[in-house]
Amino acid sequence: MPRAVICHALESLDGLSLQEAPRAPVGPGQVxxxxxxxxxxxxxxxxxxxxxxxxxxxxxxxxxxxAGVVSEIGPGVTRFKVGxxxxxxxxxxxxxxxxxxxxxxxxxxxxxxxxxxGACFRVAYLTAWYALNERAHLxxxxxxxxxxxxxxxxxxxxxxxxxxxxxxxxxxxSPEKLDVIRASxxxxxxxxxxxxxxxxxxxxxxxxxxxxxFDPIGGEIFEQSLRCMNWGCRLLIIGFTGGVGKxxxxxxxxxxxxVLGVRAGESAKHDPASGQRSKAALAELAASGKxxxxxxxxxxxxxxxxxxxxxxDRKAIGRVVIQTR
Numbered sequence: 001m002p003r004a005v006i007c008h009a010l011e012s013l014d015g016l017s018l019q020e021a022p023r024a025p026v027g028p029g030q031v032x033x034x035x036x037x038x039x040x041x042x043x044x045x046x047x048x049x050x051x052x053x054x055x056x057x058x059x060x061x062x063x064x065x066x067a068g069v070v071s072e073i074g075p076g077v078t079r080f081k082v083g084x085x086x087x088x089x090x091x092x093x094x095x096x097x098x099x100x101x102x103x104x105x106x107x108x109x110x111x112x113x114x115x116x117x118g119a120c121f122r123v124a125y126l127t128a129w130y131a132l133n134e135r136a137h138l139x140x141x142x143x144x145x146x147x148x149x150x151x152x153x154x155x156x157x158x159x160x161x162x163x164x165x166x167x168x169x170x171x172x173x174s175p176e177k178l179d180v181i182r183a184s185x186x187x188x189x190x191x192x193x194x195x196x197x198x199x200x201x202x203x204x205x206x207x208x209x210x211x212x213x214f215d216p217i218g219g220e221i222f223e224q225s226l227r228c229m230n231w232g233c234r235l236l237i238i239g240f241t242g243g244v245g246k247x248x249x250x251x252x253x254x255x256x257x258x259v260l261g262v263r264a265g266e267s268a269k270h271d272p273a274s275g276q277r278s279k280a281a282l283a284e285l286a287a288s289g290k291x292x293x294x295x296x297x298x299x300x301x302x303x304x305x306x307x308x309x310x311x312x313d314r315k316a317i318g319r320v321v322i323q324t325r
């Protein structure tokens with residue numbers, strides 16, 4: 001039987017274990033995927049403790065995205081055949097040696113991406129693309145401030161923002177992360193803790209501030225960002241790994257700013273055409289080699305706990321991948 005990481009209780013990493021799991025049957029419109037690699041995201045960690053907005057019923061297999069090879073197809077499947085390399089996405093199910101998924105959960109894995117790269121492409125790049133294109137409408141020549149730029153979704157925003165012609169300022173918590181941020185295309189890199197980042201953003205922009213702020217952290221970072229906005233700034237709320245921030249509405253008013261929530265997956269349900277546009281654009285960019293995730297750690301499935309701890313302890317630069325084969 002294939003092995004899987006199974007969460008038995010939404011309490012801590014102690015509620016998870018690696019064990020054999022029964023093979024699920026493949027039904028109509030479904031595909032069995034032999035998983036080669038799975039990408040770990042911060043929401044995967046939150047889900048295991050019940051801290052995410054989606055609370056899965058236990059027992060369940062964590063993991064929002066993976067890459068592998070189609071090993072079986074069910075009746076009615078038309079987009080894929082046995083042997084196809086694919087990327088798989090969903091709320092759960094990726095941290096395993098195989099999974100059964102709906103055909104609609106799969107996308108072809110571009111030849112330019114390895115299994116490890118494909119396993120951590122969909123969530124981060126779709127979030128960053130949707131945020132900057134569909135929500136912020138980022139324009140060439142504008143200043144993009146990216147918080148948590150050393151993380152997976154932050155680095156995706158750096159790459160996409162630079163590709164769109166923006167001047168990109170990336171912020172992170174260590175010099176090592178700043179080096180990767182610059183290598184990913186950022187024009188400027190700011191170290192948290194070296195002083196108020198809002199002052200440095202003002203200095204770098206000649207006193208104007210940022211036109212777009214990409215914020216997956218929240219908390220104090222969000223509140224400081226309100227003080228380095230240019231007129232008409234669009235402040236994108238991606239997440240709140242640092243806590244929930246409070247908006248000083250007087251600052252939003254004075255700068256004619258917009259505070260925008262970003263939920264790429266949920267938005268595609270309400271606007272499928274937008275979701276398909278984003279997926280098509282990203283597939284083309286990945287196939288051309290213009291977008292590639294930075295992976296700091298690849299760990300075997302036996303060491304799944306280490307992967308979670310790297311995310312929990314903020315030791316990852318870019319992405320962490322669990323290799324299953």
